[in-house]
Amino acid sequence: MKMRTKRGLVSLIVFLSVIVGLVIHTGTGTPSALGWRDIAAICPVGALEVLAGAKAFLVHPIVLLVVILIVGFCVGKAFCSWVCPVPHVRSFFRPKSAKKAREEGDAKDAGTRNGTRIDSRHVVLLGTVASSFAFGFPVFCLLCPVGLSFAVTIGIWNLFRFNEASWGLIVFPLVLIAEVVLFRKWCTTFCPISALLSLVASKSRVLRPVVERHTCLHAKGKRCTTCVNICPERVDPHAMSIPECSRCGECVEACPSGAISIPLLAKKAELQAASNIENTEATQEASASEA
Ligand code: SF4
Ligand code: SF4
Structure with a gap:
């Protein structure tokens, strides 16, 4: 279902x-x-x-x-x-x-909503x-x-x-x-x-999506923004803090490589691994623009 x-x-x-x-x-x-x-x-x-x-x-x-x-x-x-x-x-x-x-790609155009924010x-x-x-x-x-x-x-x-x-x-x-x-x-x-x-919700860990860095296309250097684009809350599940996540599960179903799961309790190490993907990508993009 x-x-x-x-x-x-x-x-x-x-x-x-x-x-x-x-x-x-x-x-x-x-x-x-x-x-x-x-x-x-x-x-x-x-x-x-x-x-x-x-x-x-x-x-x-x-x-x-x-x-x-x-x-x-x-x-x-x-x-x-x-x-x-x-x-x-x-x-x-x-x-x-x-x-x-x-x-x-409404989410991508409007930017992501990670971390605690006042709006x-x-x-x-x-x-x-x-x-x-x-x-x-x-x-x-x-x-x-x-x-x-x-x-x-x-x-x-x-x-x-x-x-x-x-x-x-x-x-x-x-x-x-x-x-x-x-x-x-x-x-x-x-x-x-x-x-x-x-x-x-900034530190909520229960039922939050976690990205597996070994299978994520993004982490392998390929362009993939499916999870961000599908998210109704404009959240990037790679980020460490996602208080806007409503646990809808859309990103889990949409990920083309099955890299996202929703464990009962996301552990800090898993979150750090997911967050590292984003940091790696940001560093790669910065070096590419400098070159
Ligand atoms: S949709 Fe899946 S493969 Fe693509 S960036 Fe998100 S987690 Fe990685
Ligand atoms: S579970 Fe839903 S709200 Fe949370 S990141 Fe995935 S698509 Fe966005």
Whole structure:
């Protein structure tokens, strides 16, 4: 089974679990979270917003925040590939555009995103917390495509089950489609969840891709950028620190020489070997340009 299909199935199971929880009233706390009693367990930004909006230390959001950040510290941004519904909504509405971007080497043109970096997503994250603090409620949730995906599904459920129609049934899908279809780079330039997870993922080792230097074409002096071009996060798996990696597995499937694998726990020696490939290439390129 292809990684894309596996990711779709896992996201669907999580999505349906949330919907079932809401329908049978298991008390999950928010419209876009699994949970136990009122500890909602998906969105760390939602927890931050609740804390900022309440202007108080609330135990449940703090528990969620700590748990999710520990998970992010271990598996980086796996949430983005394996839980978040947005990539699947996007591929539903724009199946060709994502494929075309990868084929055209979108990642290569825009540069890679290795190492910890502060960018526009972190500004949005700051704005998200500040607006919740100022207005006393989670303002960004009104725009968040993750929350909107759940809101649309719940709206449809209410329509069929209780014959309850609302303006949300028109407004939410329009906002969601506008965000994921028109704003193709939402995840890499806007998403505050991605921003927050990337801050704790710089040393994440669990399930990260590792490149085998003996089989990598790049290491053998041949030109190959397949892994970088296919990566939806514009990450180069050769690099030592890849906090933006969402563990999607696309590079593993695409590598023409089968040089990339995802061990349960990447060891430092393996990472160093992978990183050496990049350093060797950089040195070769520098000497060639000097000559
Ligand atoms: S796709 Fe495979 S062979 Fe090509 S550079 Fe990446 S790891 Fe090396
Ligand atoms: S393509 Fe590879 S490097 Fe890029 S996000 Fe997926 S697993 Fe990580």
